[in-house]
Amino acid sequence: MNQRARIAMSDEDVTAFLEGSRKLQLATINPDGTPHLVTMFYGLSDGEIAFWTYGKAQKTRNLARDPRVSCLIETGDDYAELRGVLVYGKARQVDDRDRVLAIGMLIARRMTPGVPDELLLPYVEKTGLKRVAYVVERTKVVSWDHRRLS
Template structure:
């Protein structure tokens, strides 16, 4: 077995890793072809897909309207032998229906505020959600690594 295969996570491990994190690096494509890279809070929907919300007029939204391809990087670890991560390639599907946008927003905000009851989060979600859209990422390719397996 080569080293690349040795450090790859299984599908279940990837799913658990994605469920345990809150932030990702999101790359979209600017009009001039350069990458637009931002940190985003995210959640998983009921099917285990990455979802996030953002302002309808944000650069990432404009980029995704033109070209829905994304790269998402989720990683952890500071030292080489502790690095773990997932790079997920896919297409971001825009969500405009208000109830669905608010569902995505609530999922994301829950992750940002663990232990806070939904009743306390809903006013913020409803207020800020008026200017937001949601996105759900359909995976096309997943690459993972867990350097703890190298020891």
């Protein structure tokens, strides 16, 4: 077995890693072809990465032109501790306003663990007026867990 195969996570491990993390690095494609990379809080909607952003944001304009994305979620400081998941896919915009707000709530809960929904809802409803949401349809997943090397 090669080293790449040794450090790859199982599907269950990928799911647990995504469920246990809160932030990702989202890459979209700028008009000139360069990557646009930002840190985003995210949620999981039916197991898929979901995020929201302002309707006038650069990433929103990029996704309207080209829906391809890369989402990197990683942790660890020392080489032997590095773990990560890289999801390639297409970001599908969510059109239903109730679902946009539901995704906003998923994200708000992850951003502020332990805060009751009744305190989060007014923020989500207000900021949601200017936001759009996306769900990432995976086309490829790459994972690594360097703890498996020891």
